[in-house]
Amino acid sequence: MQWETVIGLEIHAQLATKSKIFSASSTEFGAEPNTQANAVDLGMPGVLPVLNREAVHMAIKFALATNAEIGKHNVFARKNYFYPDLPKGYQISQMDLPIVGSGKVEVTLDDGQVKTVGLTRAHLEEDAGKSVHDAYPGQTGVDLNRAGTPLLEIVSEPDMRSAKEAVAYARKIHSLVRYIEICDGNMQEGSFRCDANVSVRPAGETKLGTRAEIKNVNSFRFLERAINFEVERQIDLVESGSEVVQETRLYDADKDETRSMRSKEEANDYRYFPDPDLLPVEIDDALIARLREVMPELPEARCARFVSEFKLSDYDAAVLTADRATADFFESVLATSGAPAKLVGTWITGELFSRLNKDSIELTETPVKADRFSGLLARISDNTISGKIAKNILDQMWTSEDNADAIIDREGLRQISDSSEIEKMIDEVIAANPSQLAEYREGKEKLLSYFVGQVMKASRGKANPGQLNELLRTRLKG
Amino acid sequence: MAVDAKVVAQIAHLARLHIDENLVTEYASEMTRVLALAEAMDDVDTDNVEPMAHPTHAVQRLREDAVKETGQRDAFQAIAPAVEGGHYLVPQVIE
Numbered sequence: 295m296q297w298e299t300v301i302g303l304e305i306h307a308q309l310a311t312k313s314k315i316f317s318a319s320s321t322e323f324g325a326e327p328n329t330q331a332n333a334v335d336l337g338m339p340g341v342l343p344v345l346n347r348e349a350v351h352m353a354i355k356f357a358l359a360t361n362a363e364i365g366k367h368n369v370f371a372r373k374n375y376f377y378p379d380l381p382k383g384y385q386i387s388q389m390d391l392p393i394v395g396s397g398k399v400e401v402t403l404d405d406g407q408v409k410t411v412g413l414t415r416a417h418l419e420e421d422a423g424k425s426v427h428d429a430y431p432g433q434t435g436v437d438l439n440r441a442g443t444p445l446l447e448i449v450s451e452p453d454m455r456s457a458k459e460a461v462a463y464a465r466k467i468h469s470l471v472r473y474i475e476i477c478d479g480n481m482q483e484g485s486f487r488c489d490a491n492v493s494v495r496p497a498g499e500t501k502l503g504t505r506a507e508i509k510n511v512n513s514f515r516f517l518e519r520a521i522n523f524e525v526e527r528q529i530d531l532v533e534s535g536s537e538v539v540q541e542t543r544l545y546d547a548d549k550d551e552t553r554s555m556r557s558k559e560e561a562n563d564y565r566y567f568p569d570p571d572l573l574p575v576e577i578d579d580a581l582i583a584r585l586r587e588v589m590p591e592l593p594e595a596r597c598a599r600f601v602s603e604f605k606l607s608d609y610d611a612a613v614l615t616a617d618r619a620t621a622d623f624f625e626s627v628l629a630t631s632g633a634p635a636k637l638v639g640t641w642i643t644g645e646l647f648s649r650l651n652k653d654s655i656e657l658t659e660t661p662v663k664a665d666r667f668s669g670l671l672a673r674i675s676d677n678t679i680s681g682k683i684a685k686n687i688l689d690q691m692w693t694s695e696d697n698a699d700a701i702i703d704r705e706g707l708r709q710i711s712d713s714s715e716i717e718k719m720i721d722e723v724i725a726a727n728p729s730q731l732a733e734y735r736e737g738k739e740k741l742l743s744y745f746v747g748q749v750m751k752a753s754r755g756k757a758n759p760g761q762l763n764e765l766l767r768t769r770l771k772g
Numbered sequence: 773m774a775v776d777a778k779v780v781a782q783i784a785h786l787a788r789l790h791i792d793e794n795l796v797t798e799y800a801s802e803m804t805r806v807l808a809l810a811e812a813m814d815d816v817d818t819d820n821v822e823p824m825a826h827p828t829h830a831v832q833r834l835r836e837d838a839v840k841e842t843g844q845r846d847a848f849q850a851i852a853p854a855v856e857g858g859h860y861l862v863p864q865v866i867e
Contacts (some may be wrong), residue, residue: 311837318840327858328849332841336848348837369825376788378862391825426859435859563786568825573832 295533296497299525300505301460301490302414302452305467306445307477308421308485309352315420315444316343316386323483331423331438337381342571345370349444350575352476353393353418354585356446359474359592360413362397364582370418370572373564378436379423387447389566392417393575394446400594401466402612404458411463412451419445440484446476452491452502457521461514464488468514473593473618481512488517492524494532503528504538508552510545520545524552596621604628604635613643619657623664631668633675641671645688662691670698678702679709683755711758713765716749719757720769723748734770745770773811775803 314321317334334341357364369391372384394416401409421443426435448467454460468486471477479486493505508524511517523545528538543552591599593615600611600621615621620642628638646667650660662670670691674684679702687701702708710716723745724731734741745766750757777796780803784791791799845858854861 313837313839318835318838320839320842326845328845328860329843329858331848332844333848344835345832346837347834350834374786378860378865425865427865429859430856430861432864433854433861434863434865435856435861437859565786570826573828573830574825575834576831 297494297525297529297532298497298499299455299457299521300452300493300495300502301454301457301521302505303448303450303454303460303464304489304491304507305448305450305464306421306487306489307448307467307471307479309349309444309446309476310478311346311348311352311444313346314442315346315349315418317442319442321443323480323485325439327435327437328439331441335381335423335438335442337383343386343569345572345575346444349418350393350577351581351585352444352474353416353446354577354582355474355476355589356416356448356471357394357397358582358586358589359470360394360397360399362413362416363395364577365391365393365395366577367391368393368417368575368577370569370575371566372569373419373566375562375564377422377425378434379425379438379441381423381438381441385420385422386569386572387419387566388417391574393577394448399463399466399470401459401462403462409453409459409462411453411466414449414451416446416448419447421445446471452493457518457525460490460521461518464517465514469593469617473590475590475618481514484512487512490517490521490524492521492528493538494525494528503532504540506538506540506552507542508545509542509555516545516547519547519550520552523550527552590618593618593621600624600635606635606639610636610639610643614639617657623657623667626664627668627671630665631671631675633668633671637675638671641667641674645685649688649692661693662688666691666697673698673702677709677711677758679707680755680757680759683707683709707756709758710753710756711761713761716753716757716762716765717769719749719752720745720762720766723752724769731770735772742766742770773804773807775800775807779803 308321309315311321313319314335317332319332319335320330322330334343354364356362368388370386371389373387373389374384376383392415394413396415397413398410399413401411403409421440423436423438423441426437429435450463454463468479471486472479477485481487488511490508490511491505492508493503495501495503506524506528508520511520524543531538542555544555545552597611597615600606600615601608604611606614613620614624624638624642627633627642628635631638646657646660646662650657670684670688673679674681679687684698687698687707690696690701691698727745727748730741730744734745746759746762749762749766750759777800780791780796780799849855849860852860
């Protein structure tokens with residue numbers, strides 16, 4: 295039988311506020327345990343939550359970026375459950391009246407096809423703390439630094455039909471929240487977490503199958519693998535005559551499998567009710583208009599502008615605008631280097647990205663920042679150096695503070711564009727290779743590259759390649 | 773709505789309350805009576821009444837996003853039953 299996969303995602307994006315959603319503690323990552331937990335975060339008796347204005351503004355920006363409805367009258371509710379990292383015994387969240395209603399995003403798939411994914415809603419809530427299970431024998435340690443960190447939970451419609459589509463959608467949201475600067479997107483630190491609701495149904499069936507929710511996925515690669523594993527598991531179950539049980543499953547990256555969280559066997563009964571400690575949040579049109587004005591250019595608009603303004607191909611523009619850091623880097627280098635857009639784009643997506651990948655770092659952590667990169671591109675662009683030498687210089691810049699000009703001067707790498715100098719080297723090479731010359735003149739034109747190589751070698755890579763080719767062809771003809 | 777012994781047990785479990793088995797029947801009838809009070813509302817025509825999340829018409833005030841409270845760990849951990857390495861210790865929770 296043919297099976298159709300149905301996937302919806304719940305994405306938790308930690309909002310990039312300085313302080314917590316309901317308290318004045320810091321949200322900074324990586325502090326000593328419990329040094330960023332005050333009376334509100336600890337759920338001490340008598341404390342009252344006070345809502346962070348910035349968290350509200352960030353949620354509205356997300357709504358604006360996804361053409362979503364804005365919950366102008368939204369309400370916080372208590373979601374009740376017991377766990378040591380949730381000191382109050384309830385999580386403050388939103389239920390019936392979330393701050394962001396339905397919206398949609400357009401996702402470009404691998405094959406270039408554009409798919410529209412519906413957003414059901416997005417709501418504000420507080421994060422829980424962290425439990426440490428292996429440090430203290432027979433006990434669990436609790437760190438409440440993360441408790442109260444603002445989250446925007448972004449819920450999609452079950453619109454995805456494959457793990458790849460789900461990943462493309464998750465990447466889109468990831469790019470978007472970073473573009474509008476409401477989340478740093480750091481998946482390793484848990485700033486951006488994906489839960490996937492996965493079910494299967496016979497192809498053509500319109501009713502949804504029973505779903506399992508996969509948690510604990512902290513990279514896009516694992517998201518794809520976890521969904522694929524889960525789809526296989528569910529198809530095997532159904533084909534062998536069993537049934538899929540609605541449950542929460544954890545993804546284990548080491549074993550590449552999902553497994554049941556047995557503790558959740560009983561049906562969740564969160565007994566939501568409006569939080570009496572918080573009044574309804576009212577959002578007026580003036581605020582929305584003000585935030586709309588400070589919204590940055592969004593990826594689609596920026597991509598279209600890169601095509602029209604810089605004459606880049608659709609593909610190049612899409613790659614360069616996929617995340618904001620790359621697009622900003624590109625525009626900064628373009629403006630300061632004087633190099634053509636195509637050259638700048640190729641060097642960023644090629645040489646720069648391959649070095650970042652090799653070191654497993656993000657563009658924001660690059661040792662060669664836009665100003666130094668721009669200095670290098672300027673020298674390629676004005677023919678001071680060839681692309682080949684530029685790659686070596688970039689390697690040296692990578693591990694030092696030197697800029698391109700300093701390396702070029704120190705190592706005498708300036709490209710030789712003086713025709714007479716190049717001709718002199720050509721003559722020497724031709725004189726030293728009489729038999730190759732004869733063969734070339736008899737029609738073995740492939741030998742051109744041999745001569746190019748020899749002259750390049752003689753010039754220690756510094757001969758201007760365009761000039762060299764032209765002069766060499768003339769000279770070889772005799 | 774009549775609350776029976778099963779509902780009482782379920783609510784007690786959700787609230788993590790240990791209750792005396794002998795008192796379950798009594799709790800059930802007490803809770804049924806409490807709910808009956810609220811059921812009186814069913815007789816009121818609320819078709820044209822906006823649902824309210826809060827009994828007043830006040831609106832939530834927002835606070836500026838600023839870190840104003842730091843370094844309180846020692847004070848809070850001084851009153852905690854068990855702490856180690858900066859963590860609060862609780863009975864083991866099996867994942």
